[in-house]
Amino acid sequence: MKRDLNLIAAGLAISTAGDAAALVALLLRLQPHGSGWVAGLLAAELIPYVVLAPLTGRVVDRFETRSVLLVALAGQAVLCLPLALVSALWATVLLFAGITALSAFVRPATSALVPAITGADAAQKGYARLATGTGLGWIAGPAAGGLLTGAFGATAAILADAVTFTLLTAACAAIRTRRHPAPHDPEGATARxxxxxxxxxxxxxxxxxxxxxxxxxxxxxxxxxxxxxxxxxxxxxxxxxxxxxxxxxxxxxxxxxxxxxxxxxxxxxxxxxxxxxxxxxxxxxxxxxxxxxxxxxxxxxxxxxxxxxxxxxxxxxxxxxxxxxxxxxxxxxxxxxxxxxxxxxxxxxxxxxxxxxxxxxxxxxxxxxxxxxxxxxxxx
Structure with missing residues (x-):
């Protein structure tokens, strides 16, 4: 359904811009404390995707996909609040890793939902639509992050990211398409x-x-x-x-x-x-x-x-x-x-x-x- 695809694409554009702005703000927050903390933040952006991949994939396939998206996105919005307010460097990195861990559920869930919306034959066009939304977000986000951080501090940029997660959650809540798990697995194939x-x-x-x-x-x-x-x-x-x-x-x-x-x-x-x-x-x-x-x-x-x-x-x-x-x-x-x-x-x-x-x-x-x-x- 074109409506559902447009909802996700618009939500991704806003949320991606918020993510990019928040990352810029966090890097600017940690940079004065040394390259080790910056490296720790960047590691927290990568490691959860690798470590959690076996779990996230199984969860996306075992539960209704839109529900997985809603829980993960709402969790990201909630975690942004203490992330915006904490001053301890270790807490900043830990909370950011928690947001990334939830993103490790969001990405495969979003990707898996697209063919359910478009049909297998039109999946490529669906992914192109989502890439448009993500691309717009990455173009606008870094500049917005720099401006927000410069004018109001890192807290404002991270709180703005919380708002974008909330908007993406609302967009996903309005999706009508459902991707349900397979009802049975007689040969155990889904264990692969x-x-x-x-x-x-x-x-x-x-x-x-x-x-x-x-x-x-x-x-x-x-x-x-x-x-x-x-x-x-x-x-x-x-x-x-x-x-x-x-x-x-x-x-x-x-x-x-x-x-x-x-x-x-x-x-x-x-x-x-x-x-x-x-x-x-x-x-x-x-x-x-x-x-x-x-x-x-x-x-x-x-x-x-x-x-x-x-x-x-x-x-x-x-x-x-x-x-x-x-x-x-x-x-x-x-x-x-x-x-x-x-x-x-x-x-x-x-x-x-x-x-x-x-x-x-x-x-x-x-x-x-x-x-x-x-x-x-x-x-x-």
Whole structure:
């Protein structure tokens, strides 16, 4: 139903903006206390997705999906209140980890609900609609977080995030579509975990493992980009912010056109990663700031293609009653890749400087994506 999809997309746009604003506020709150606390916050953003994946997937598949969403989103709104008010650094990190843990239920639940709303044949368009909402949120959120924190302090930005969680909860409460668990499982098939589902399917295995390796290399961009834009290209803080915005705009544009590209989802994932690699390498090579900004658009466009196609591929290659497990496992795989790549980024930037690190990361991402693209054609 178009109405239900629009409700989720609008709610995600608002909530994603709130999440991005709150993350900026928390980073600004912790930064004066040292890089260790910042690293702890970023770890709290990643680890729950990996550790809780077996549980979150089973919960999404075992209970009515909209109900899971409502409980998790309401819990996030509630946790934002003490997070906004506490001053202890350990409590800030712990509460943020709790919000992320609940998000680990929200993401697979939302992804699993889309095919139930659109039907299997139109799932890709449904994921593109949700990517539009998320993309708008990520474009607006960081700027809003900086402005709110600068004008009113971190507390205001985090309280605003609580409001956005409440609005998304209300949007999900208005959804009419229901995704119920399978009534019975005579062969015990639903006991199979999400990672086993992915690895057992040759197309999924090739696409998602290739994507994880590409992400692990490409995430070096997150660490190297500030040094590249500010230190080497002389962009200043505003120029670095424009790079982030352009990347988000590229992803937003991709969500509008990806369903019109005459390729299968596995090939689209590889093509998207290839464009990400080209964008990152292009930023590393760019002799001028303008060309670096163009490369940012290319990389963001590839990011958007990959995100939509990956969700669509998982939904079509796994049984509907096990979508929760499959999406949770895929999310854990990508988050693990992000963690590995982030850990490797700092020594790589130190050894090669920002431009060399981005060029290397982009080339590795592109080579892995090209191999995955070739394999996708042979496994299709």
């Amino acid at each position: 975990g999400g990672l086993r589902l992915i690895l057992a399917d040759r197309v999924l295995r090739t696409a998602l493992l290739g994507s994880a390796i590409a992400v692990s290399a490409g995430v070096v961009d997150n660490v190297a980009a500030p040094f590249r834009f500010v230190g080497q290209l002389g962009a200043g803080d505003s120029g670095y912010g424009l790079y982030l915005t352009l990347w988000g705009i590229g992803a937003l544009l991709a969500a509008q056109v990806v369903s019109r590209v005459p390729l299968g989802d596995a090939a689209l994932i590889a093509l998207g990663n290839l464009l990400i690699g080209a964008g990152i390498a292009g930023i590393g090579l760019a002799p001028t700031l303008v060309l670096a900004f163009v490369a940012s658009l290319v990389g963001g466009f590839g990011n958007g293609v990959t995100n939509v196609a990956q969700n669509a591929l998982i939904s079509t290659r796994t049984p509907p009653d096990r979508h929760g497990r499959a999406f949770a496992a895929a999310g854990a795989l990508i988050q693990t890749a992000i963690g590995v790549g982030t850990a490797a980024a700092s020594p790589l930037v130190t050894a090669l400087e920002a431009d060399g690190a981005m060029l290397t990361a982009g080339l590795i991402t592109g080579v892995v994506a090209l191999i995955a693209l070739i394999l996708s054609r042979s496994t299709a």
